[in-house]
Amino acid sequence: xxxxxxxxxxxxxxxxxxxxxxxxxxxxxxxxxxxxxxxxxxxxxxxxxxxxxxxxxxxxxxxxxxxxxxxxxxxxxxxxxxxxxxxxxxxxxxxxxxxxxxxxxxxxxxxxxxxxxxxxxxxxxxxxxxxxxxxxxxxxxxxxxxxxxxxxxxxxxxxxxxxxxxxxxxxxxxxxxxxxxxxxxxxxxxxxxxxxxxxxxxxxxxxxxxxxxxxxxxxxxxxxxxxxxxxxxxxxxxxxxxxxxxxxxxxxxxxxxxxxxxxxxxxxxxxxxxxxxxxxxxxxxxxxxxxxxxxxxxxxxxxxxxxxxxxxxxxxxxxxxxxxxx
Numbered sequence: 134x135x136x137x138x139x140x141x142x143x144x145x146x147x148x149x150x151x152x153x154x155x156x157x158x159x160x161x162x163x164x165x166x167x168x169x170x171x172x173x174x175x176x177x178x179x180x181x182x183x184x185x186x187x188x189x190x191x192x193x194x195x196x197x198x199x200x201x202x203x204x205x206x207x208x209x210x211x212x213x214x215x216x217x218x219x220x221x222x223x224x225x226x227x228x229x230x231x232x233x234x235x236x237x238x239x240x241x242x243x244x245x246x247x248x249x250x251x252x253x254x255x256x257x258x259x260x261x262x263x264x265x266x267x268x269x270x271x272x273x274x275x276x277x278x279x280x281x282x283x284x285x286x287x288x289x290x291x292x293x294x295x296x297x298x299x300x301x302x303x304x305x306x307x308x309x310x311x312x313x314x315x316x317x318x319x320x321x322x323x324x325x326x327x328x329x330x331x332x333x334x335x336x337x338x339x340x341x342x343x344x345x346x347x348x349x350x351x352x353x354x355x356x357x358x359x360x361x362x363x364x365x366x367x368x369x370x371x372x373x374x375x376x377x378x379x380x381x382x383x384x385x386x387x388x389x390x391x392x393x394x395x396x397x398x399x400x401x402x403x404x405x406x407x408x409x410x411x412x413x414x415x416x417x418x419x420x421x422x423x424x425x426x427x428x429x430x431x432x433x434x435x436x437x438x439x440x441x442x443x444x445x446x447x448x449x450x451x452x453x454x455x456x457x458x459x
Contacts, residue, residue: 154256157242158185160249162212174235174258177228185209193223207239211252217241222259234259332357332365332402336391339366343373344382344389352393355400361433361452368429372404372448380446381409398455400435404448414441 154171158164162185171179180190188203195201203209207219219239224232239254332355340348357365373382373389381387387408394401430437435452 153258155253156208156256157251157253158182158208158212159251160212162186162188162208165251171256174233174256175225175227176231185213191225193225195223207237207254208252211239211241212249234263331355332393335362335366336369339369340373340389340391343370343377347382347388349388349390350392351390353395355393355395361429364429364432368450369404376406376409376446379410380412381406384409395454398453400452400454402450404446406445406447409445412441412443412446 149169151168152170154174155166155168156164156171156179157166163183164179164181167179167181182188182190185206185208186203188206188209189200191206193201201221201223204213205221207221210216210219218241221237223235223237225235226232236257236259237254238257239252241249242251242253244250332352333350335357336348336350369391376382376387376389381389387406390403390405390407392403392405429435429450433452435450438449440447440449
């Protein structure tokens with residue numbers, strides 16, 4: 134008996150030294166233990182709930198403001214629903230009335246025969262992390278606002294300079310449009326927390342304003358590497374503006390289909406125009422063609438194929454997808 138008590142003292146001392154809250158429940162969901170850090174974090178004594186239907190005593194809320202119900206807590210999901218592990222992020226109402234974000238990480242406890250005899254959860258303080266995320270989003274919104282203003286100034290300078298130098302209107306519009314496409318891509322990039330951006334979003338941002346309902350898209354969820362995202366936005370803008378001048382979008386009823394897929398470790402993107410005027414290959418390459426072909430292949434290591442088929446212009450792009458995920 135003395136040896137058992139000594140082991141329990143050592144066990145409790147160990148759990149009191151870890152910098153997280155630890156709570157344990159038996160197989161019926163009754164709370165049987167909480168280390169000292171639980172009270173420090175939550176600013177109230179450990180709630181020794183009788184079973185997993187009583188966990189509402191631990192008052193917390195989801196991100197959308199809904200109160201967390203007893204059966205949603207990880208301990209209940211393990212002991213009531215049979216999950217082996219469960220997690221939940223909550224905004225917890227502490228004993229002094231203040232709120233804190235914390236992550237609850239639960240695992241089952243089994244005996245030597247593999248039978249579940251209880252469960253334990255770790256309570257991890259996320260308050261500082263949440264506050265940093267909120268500050269980051271505030272800074273991103275402010276930076277996005279300033280960048281948009283900067284691009285607007287650039288577009289205004291282009292327009293004013295063009296009028297003074299009597300540049301052709303189509304040249305001016307092309308420059309302003311390219312800056313606008315880059316600005317849109319940059320705004321989307323600032324709004325993404327990681328370094329990969331959805332291809333569908335890039336197509337929607339750059340092509341939909343030009344093609345409207347005549348744009349057809351088809352493809353799985355694919356996230357572009359950051360380095361390819363802004364250039365791809367410019368490519369789609371050039372393809373769309375060319376389609377309004379010479380291709381399917383230059384006449385009523387013409388359509389543009391943008392499709393993509395990952396095949397054998399390669400990302401395939403296809404731009405296909407149908408219902409437009411007779412296709413004629415250009416006799417010279419301008420700045421737009423440089424973006425569509427050479428700049429994109431140089432940046433991504435991919436391959437571009439242009440097809441001026443009688444049925445409609447087609448642009449095909451292939452890049453190694455395995456390398457893009459490194």
